[in-house]
Amino acid sequence: xxxxxxxxTVRVGTTGPAIIEDVSLAVAPGEILGVIGESGSGKTxxxxxxxxxxxxxxxxTAGRVEVAGHDIAxxxxxxxxxLRGRVVAHVPAxxxxxxxxVMRVGAHLAEAARLLGLPGRGREQIGATLTSVGLxxxxxxxxxxxxxxxxxxxxxxxxxxxxxxxPPLVVLDEPTSALDAITQQGVLAIVRELCTQQRTAAVLISxxxxxxxxxADRALVMYGGRVAELGLTAQVLDHGLHPYTQALRAAMPxxxxxxxxxxxxxxxxxxxxxxxxxxxxxxxxxxxxxxEQVPALTAVTTPVVxxxxxxxxxxxxxxxxxxxxxxxxxxxxGTPVATFSMVFESGQGAGDGQPHEGLSAQSMCMxxxxxxxxxxxxxxxxxxxxxxxVGESGSGKTxxxxxxAGLRVPTSGTVRLAGxxxxxxxxxxxxxxxxxxxxxxxxxxxxLNPRKTVRxxxxxxxxxxxxxxxxxxxxxxxxxxxASVLDERPSALSGGERQRVAIARALLCxxxxxxxxxxTSALDVSVQATVVELLGRLQRERVLGLLFVTHNLxxxxxxxxxxxxxxxGVVVDSAATAGFDAGERSDYTKExxxxxxxxx
Amino acid sequence: xxxxxxxxxxxxxxxxEAPAAGPxxxxxxxxxxxxxxxxxxxxVLLIPLLVIVIAGxxxxxxxxxxxxxxxxxxxxxxxxxxxxxxxxxVLSRVLAGGRNTLIVSLLATLLGVAVGTxxxxxxxxxxxxxxxxxxxxxxxxxxxPQLVLVLLFVSLLGSHDWLTICVVALVxxxxxxxVMRGAALSVVEQDFVRYSRSLGTSRLQxxxxxxxxxxxxxxxxxFGIRLTYSIALIAGLGFLGFGPPPPTPDxxxxxxxNQGALAIQPWAVLGPVIGIALxxxxxxxxxxxxxxxxxxxxxxxxxx
Numbered sequence: 070x071x072x073x074x075x076x077x078t079v080r081v082g083t084t085g086p087a088i089i090e091d092v093s094l095a096v097a098p099g100e101i102l103g104v105i106g107e108s109g110s111g112k113t114x115x116x117x118x119x120x121x122x123x124x125x126x127x128x129x130t131a132g133r134v135e136v137a138g139h140d141i142a143x144x145x146x147x148x149x150x151x152l153r154g155r156v157v158a159h160v161p162a163x164x165x166x167x168x169x170x171v172m173r174v175g176a177h178l179a180e181a182a183r184l185l186g187l188p189g190r191g192r193e194q195i196g197a198t199l200t201s202v203g204l205x206x207x208x209x210x211x212x213x214x215x216x217x218x219x220x221x222x223x224x225x226x227x228x229x230x231x232x233x234x235x236p237p238l239v240v241l242d243e244p245t246s247a248l249d250a251i252t253q254q255g256v257l258a259i260v261r262e263l264c265t266q267q268r269t270a271a272v273l274i275s276x277x278x279x280x281x282x283x284x285a286d287r288a289l290v291m292y293g294g295r296v297a298e299l300g301l302t303a304q305v306l307d308h309g310l311h312p313y314t315q316a317l318r319a320a321m322p323x324x325x326x327x328x329x330x331x332x333x334x335x336x337x338x339x340x341x342x343x344x345x346x347x348x349x350x351x352x353x354x355x356x357x358x359x360x361e362q363v364p365a366l367t368a369v370t371t372p373v374v375x376x377x378x379x380x381x382x383x384x385x386x387x388x389x390x391x392x393x394x395x396x397x398x399x400x401x402x403g404t405p406v407a408t409f410s411m412v413f414e415s416g417q418g419a420g421d422g423q424p425h426e427g428l429s430a431q432s433m434c435m436x437x438x439x440x441x442x443x444x445x446x447x448x449x450x451x452x453x454x455x456x457x458x459v460g461e462s463g464s465g466k467t468x469x470x471x472x473x474a475g476l477r478v479p480t481s482g483t484v485r486l487a488g489x490x491x492x493x494x495x496x497x498x499x500x501x502x503x504x505x506x507x508x509x510x511x512x513x514x515x516x517l518n519p520r521k522t523v524r525x526x527x528x529x530x531x532x533x534x535x536x537x538x539x540x541x542x543x544x545x546x547x548x549x550x551x552a553s554v555l556d557e558r559p560s561a562l563s564g565g566e567r568q569r570v571a572i573a574r575a576l577l578c579x580x581x582x583x584x585x586x587x588x589t590s591a592l593d594v595s596v597q598a599t600v601v602e603l604l605g606r607l608q609r610e611r612v613l614g615l616l617f618v619t620h621n622l623x624x625x626x627x628x629x630x631x632x633x634x635x636x637x638g639v640v641v642d643s644a645a646t647a648g649f650d651a652g653e654r655s656d657y658t659k660e661x662x663x664x665x666x667x668x669x
Numbered sequence: 670x671x672x673x674x675x676x677x678x679x680x681x682x683x684x685x686e687a688p689a690a691g692p693x694x695x696x697x698x699x700x701x702x703x704x705x706x707x708x709x710x711x712x713v714l715l716i717p718l719l720v721i722v723i724a725g726x727x728x729x730x731x732x733x734x735x736x737x738x739x740x741x742x743x744x745x746x747x748x749x750x751x752x753x754x755x756x757x758x759v760l761s762r763v764l765a766g767g768r769n770t771l772i773v774s775l776l777a778t779l780l781g782v783a784v785g786t787x788x789x790x791x792x793x794x795x796x797x798x799x800x801x802x803x804x805x806x807x808x809x810x811x812x813x814p815q816l817v818l819v820l821l822f823v824s825l826l827g828s829h830d831w832l833t834i835c836v837v838a839l840v841x842x843x844x845x846x847x848v849m850r851g852a853a854l855s856v857v858e859q860d861f862v863r864y865s866r867s868l869g870t871s872r873l874q875x876x877x878x879x880x881x882x883x884x885x886x887x888x889x890x891x892f893g894i895r896l897t898y899s900i901a902l903i904a905g906l907g908f909l910g911f912g913p914p915p916p917t918p919d920x921x922x923x924x925x926x927n928q929g930a931l932a933i934q935p936w937a938v939l940g941p942v943i944g945i946a947l948x949x950x951x952x953x954x955x956x957x958x959x960x961x962x963x964x965x966x967x968x969x970x971x972x973x
Binding site: 474515533 | 859860861863864865866867868869870879882883
């Protein structure tokens with residue numbers, strides 16, 4: 070067996086709280102195990118433990134990690150270093166940070182060849198490996214520096230390095246989280262192919278169910294450092310029995326206008342882990358015994374499912390590996406129900422009949438060092454409408470949205486609000502115009518002043534617009550935060566809570582339109598769903614028009630009534646969400662749509 | 670702040686928890702600086718200096734200007750540290766001579782840091798060509814050796830406390846401005862500053878409300894370092910003969926007056942030297958304490 074983990078526990082210090090507790094798993098040759106978890110679930114600690122690497126202050130206190138017969142926890146560091154690359158290899162989340170910026174591609178591979186002791190500096194193997202990951206093996210490519218590669222190419226080089234020594238086990242830690250949807254698909258296909266060809270076992274860590282669905286034979290769901298559910302990917306993700314798996318599934322946007330359901334609360338922090346099931350506090354099916362008894366991982370019988378990824382995992386499907394294991398005292402099939410309906414309103418006044426009522430941008434252009442990053446873009450947002458602006462990084466979507474909000478000065482173009490042309494900077498607009506059009510930033514860690522309390526942050530709109538009767542507690546209530554956070558500073562809040570404070574700050578201005586720039590991209594899936602739920606409710610209750618900027622086409626479909634796709638500064642598609650995939654689409658959008666369906 | 674945020678959290682846990690996770694123990698910069706040994710030592714060393722500043726002249730056993738015996742008399746019961754070149758009591762002159770140096774240093778530092786911070790933050794926020802030109806002009810001042818610049822003004826206009834304060838402040842302001850501009854540059858690019866601007870807040874208000882609270886770390890470090898340098902510089906002025914006019918007691922002047930008799934009556938030199946050493950050591954230790962506390966996360970970087 071390439072990988073066998075038995076009752077692994079990693080603690081802070083030797084007696085501190087457990088980061089991961091009692092984790093057991095096995096992976097067969099050629100098999101990919103997808104490990105799913107949100108931030109704080111312990112998935113990265115698990116990945117590091119497989120490599121015999123513990124973070125500062127963390128130590129394996131119990132259990133055993135066995136990679137191809139080697140006891141990883143018991144191996145001295147020097148010997149462990151020799152095992153890495155030969156027996157177990159690692160693919161990091163951010164290839165840009167993993168490659169040495171002053172080393173050429175060829176030098177990276179030559180270094181690996183030298184460490185593996187390949188004869189003749191491994192010239193032949195280098196060529197073969199590069200070809201196997203779909204990269205050119207010519208001299209010109211080997212002479213390139215990392216910055217001359219695209220993100221996808223960088224990650225392919227990392228894959229080449231990992232699979233170079235044909236190790237029995239490869240650990241991939243969020244290998245595609247830095248890549249856009251289309252590139253991600255290509256990289257995952259290579260992972261699948263290499264594992265099958267070389268009969269390499271792989272552990273793929275991801276927060277994204279779609280990634281796991283696309284390549285993994287089996288899926289493991291982690292929550293609070295423990296295994297919640299383990300089984301064939303389809304068993305776990307489509308017929309999951311653990312309420313957390315089901316909730317996670319329901320929180321994922323499915324690419325159609327429909328409810329996505331958030332998970333209330335947040336994962337327990339290390340210091341907050343109590344006895345009993347850790348998910349009980351957030352579980353809608355929790356019963357009294359859930360708070361007392363730690364559920365053991367037990368085998369269940371589920372409807373027979375055929376593996377989605379058809380791969381020859383000979384000898385594994387019949388063994389204990391194919392078991393469906395759930396750590397829940399009261400497992401039950403089903404999906405969580407929305408606490409309230411979340412379908413977003415369509416804009417009033419269908420068609421472009423009354424554009425003077427809404428927010429519009431015409432012929433927006435932005436030139437940056439001789440390059441047009443936004444080129445002649447038009448956009449119309451009706452009152453209470455929701456337009457999603459979709460594009461990968463570098464498509465100009467953020468630049469466009471900031472020009473509309475007056476945070477950047479466009480090279481040319483006009484923004485009109487209710488028939489009035491707005492000045493190009495927010496500062497030059499009238500106070501009332503500023504109030505009516507609010508912008509919520511992508512990164513809630515940067516958009517709140519860390520030196521201010523939430524109360525002081527929420528007092529900013531009142532000061533700017535001279536409101537006498539501002540109600541910060543009411544605004545917090547509208548974003549489902551308790552008034553007790555008023556005297557906290559942002560550092561005491563989680564990412565999702567911070568983003569809700571930022572939304573509350575925008576709401577206090579009583580805006581007619583809100584520009585939301587990737588406001589969920591820094592958040593976990595379950596938190597993303599709660600923020601999106603919230604926006605849907607606010608849009609209905611407060612007659613709010615939303616410009617929702619995102620890189621996630623599925624998310625766009627689930628909330629917007631109109632989708633605009635941007636690429637390289639130009640709009641390539643713009644159509645109503647209903648029947649979006651039926652109409653005539655650009656090649657790029659077709660590719661995006663294809664990458665969306667490929668993952669299902 | 671609510672009570673729990675001050676609850677002690679084991680250091681290891683802090684290492685493990687991701688930045689996204691949970692309430693990090695929140696301590697003010699001052700609070701975390703005070704927990705460091707070097708800051709505590711600095712404060713202990715500062716106490717005798719504060720006593721000298723507040724009550725020094727009245728603690729003096731003799732009139733510091735009175736002739737009480739022969740020149741360079743060794744320590745005795747009458748004069749605990751002996752007498753100086755003119756037969757005045759060294760102890761009394763040390764106790765009375767620190768106040769001027771320390772107060773002038775403090776005022777010069779306050780003025781220099783205030784002006785420098787204002788310039789630096791403004792250069793960071795306004796940016797563009799104006800900011801760059803302003804910084805290059807300040808670089809010209811930095812290019813002059815500090816002491817030479819101060820001596821130039823003092824020798825032209827005579828020795829006055831107000832002049833010393835202004836000139837020393839002028840010397841520090843560009844250096845402080847550089848540091849504060851660097852610290853502020855990373856803050857003005859933050860979204861919360863852009864948000865505040867987008868609400869129509871004036872630049873001055875943005876500087877005061879949004880930027881300044883986020884650069885208190887480097888600011889306090891800079892203040893401590895400049896205070897240390899000011900004490901040394903102003904004592905040096907006295908040594909070179911540009912201190913207060915005689916017979917006013919002054920540490921720097923005392924060293925130069927008595928240096929000839931270092932072998933016979935070392936206390937006439939050592940007394941003021943210990944005073945200056947104590948002052949620079951104390952302020953430097955405290956400044957370093959603040960610098961370390963800032964680097965360990967009391968400052969903006971940790972909060973973001």
